[in-house]
Amino acid sequence: MAEIRHALNVKREDDFAAWYQEVISAADMAEESGVRGCMVIKPWGYGIWERIQRLMDDRIKAAGVQNCYFPIFIPLANFEREAEHVEGFAKEMAVVTHHRLIADGKGGLVPDPEAKLEEPLVVRPTSETIIGDAMARWIHSWRDLPLLTNQWANVVRWEMRTRMFLRTSEFLWQEGHTAHADAEDALAETHRALEMYRACAEEDLAMPVIAGEKPENERFPGADETWSIEAMMQDGKALQAGTSHYLGTSFASAAGIKYQDKEGGEKYCHTTSWGVSTRLIGGVIMTHGDDDGLRVPPRIAPHQIVILPMLRDKPEDAELLAYCEDVRTALAAQSALGEPIRVMLDKRPGKAAAKRWDWVRKGAPVIVEVGPRDMAEGKLAVLRRDALWNLDNGKSNFAFTPRDEFTANAAALLEEIQQNLFNEARERRDANITRGVTSMDEVAAHFADGKRYPGWLEVQWSKPTGEALEKVVEQLKALKLTLRNVPRDAEPADGNCIFTGQAAVERVLVARAY
């Protein structure tokens, strides 16, 4: 096998965290903004987000959920109500105290003391309380239920240590908020959203996930149940990629979300909330990226096929461009994965090879290079981003394909790449979940060797609660481990709890996590 000179400076196995940052910069996805904890999402990163948004939004609308928009500012009183109600109340948020700037007389500006708000406003960290207020206004009788709302918005949580896409002070997300007549209906919605997230992660992002219930200590504050999808990154850590909460009646009673039932009695609604964020993009990078940059699954790629004419700044370029334009038109007229193929003809000045590596680092699924000789032969040089290298000679793995053959097979090729990326990630994930560990000593041993790739453990447990659970969490924390979730589709328990020694009731995932 020939030696390969990869496009990135840092390899995943050498320094995964540095590799992650290099992918973001090499694929030109985002950058630090200079504003504390906030990033600038650049066109390629934002384009991927727009694709995720579009596909998720289609799923949300198909479920009958309606999009709304609620204010970015939340009065302090809403949080006071919540603070009373919810123990683990998070307090790190951006607080607006003034509504005007004035000159300080020294060439600078300061908040105008005359324009101090009577009551400070908080930039929303999540919209539970303000949407709860709206639900209390909107819901009167059982006829108004279920009320299914969603919002696409920016939210702010003041973070001390930030990491692009994974943890930023401002991030973009969707938050679904629904109200129901009873627990049964609310639980069904909680599971519908969870399943929607699983399907979107696996089918659209080609990112295999395990859907399951978070243990009590990992619940959203105030929730009766929190469910998540967990994805395995290429360093073996877990990424919580989406959550769906059944909130019981606790938020409804705090916000006064009541309805008159068919018998005329007044009842509290059962509510849910569920969300995914730009964090998903971090998941895509750490699932599909390789030592040459990002690989974007075709369904969420802003451009699925990029055509690179080998221009020479000469009159002959015109003919070559016309040939490429014909190929572009033929591709754009077709559908793949249920949508018109997104094809881009990159006419920018510059060497084709330099542009090729740009698109390799960005992870466009298919790159097509066309030189005058290819044109003369009616061929195209086709490079699959998921099979970039000829392992025999260490060179780019071009397939010189007759033009008509390529355009006829393009849709199938994109579908194959989508599936390949998923299969590759799923095989890696499945190979790295270890079962059968039966003691904390084995857990410690499993994660002891820093160089090994420990992945996740699926262990049996007795589902301890309260102080007993806290003890488990502390034990794991000492090993830098966390409880991820109780997989929805796991085998039933048939042994003893590795923490308490009691009879196990279910299986739970243990992993290092982002």
Add this chain to the structure above:
Amino acid sequence: MAEIRHALNVKREDDFAAWYQEVISAADMAEESGVRGCMVIKPWGYGIWERIQRLMDDRIKAAGVQNCYFPIFIPLANFEREAEHVEGFAKEMAVVTHHRLIADGKGGLVPDPEAKLEEPLVVRPTSETIIGDAMARWIHSWRDLPLLTNQWANVVRWEMRTRMFLRTSEFLWQEGHTAHADAEDALAETHRALEMYRACAEEDLAMPVIAGEKPENERFPGADETWSIEAMMQDGKALQAGTSHYLGTSFASAAGIKYQDKEGGEKYCHTTSWGVSTRLIGGVIMTHGDDDGLRVPPRIAPHQIVILPMLRDKPEDAELLAYCEDVRTALAAQSALGEPIRVMLDKRPGKAAAKRWDWVRKGAPVIVEVGPRDMAEGKLAVLRRDALWNLDNGKSNFAFTPRDEFTANAAALLEEIQQNLFNEARERRDANITRGVTSMDEVAAHFADGKRYPGWLEVQWSKPTGEALEKVVEQLKALKLTLRNVPRDAEPADGNCIFTGQAAVERVLVARAY
């Protein structure tokens, strides 16, 4: 002509402002949020915004502009830079001074004095300065130009007097920001964006507009040229519905946006910015609404056709629903106005007549009622929202149409309604622009009678600047009038300036305005 009992309590001609509020509430588009100056945009209002977004975004992308996302917070220093630079600097903005809340010991929360920001952050009122910083980082040479970016975002301007959709403290918008090598290229982009707004307003929103240049006193602070589209509302006032600015090199020099030209010299870029906002929805209401509620042009209607089965809560309902579902499927398989028809089968419980009036007030373009008798006859009762009343008998103007005929003609019907709404608005607009007024006395007389419908004046002027212009603005202000724009497509001047008596150089619109 029979008397008609309209769906709203307030008629346009009786109290236009109260009518506007009633439409928003009757069509269930938005409501006050309880947070000062911020509204909740409800599903029907937000659905219209999503349609406008989608159509505008397609136009933006087709022009090669790339979407990005920039931080919501802008450091004070950016505004200090701008305050130095720009005279009419607006200071009413939301200022974040703290990043944590703590309990005050009395059951409340207060900003934590320990968590005071070293430098306050401003919630973006517009992103010129922070995008300017990014452009200064991104642009090195002429090869990087033009740089064409756009952002869909929420922005905040602290407003003392707010009005839903028209003026709110928080609103949603897109802001395009572009950088170019020279004035010629930047001006071309300024005009491309202006023309895009005209086309979107007229073709998508069916809202006729006049594109033209704002006079000097109405320019965006720091801009060399500001262009706008102006729409006439049904009370004869003007609504500025979108603006496109040529910023010269002033923002580039403030932010250091420079490039190396082909000869190796360093030059400042010429920049532009352009935006439209949720204000467009206010324009749609005041252009197309009538005394029965909103009328949504089909291109931007979340549902273009609503099917209402006359359910009786009896077993026979199943057959009726199946019949309606067939009609729905037949319609949804077709395209109108270049997209699949958006059709909704409203299965909610309740009387069909009550639901019909819901959809009339919301302004769904076509409402189809189906009762058991219609089904038996293979017919549908079709109601066009743009021709709601039978003027002879004062009743709903149903057309009982054979089902196959309706589905065969549905696309053409939607296209006709789109065109009708535009024609109606354009005729009203054109009939209410008065030309030939030659003195300020005539202007005063024209707008003197409060009961008349004065519309706009197009007058000739000498394009005064500086103090002479200020004098004109003051004169007009005394009559509650403003200069709107100098229509791009107006006839050349051929008379004298009505303000200065000098030879006129162009024509300018004078109107009351939102």
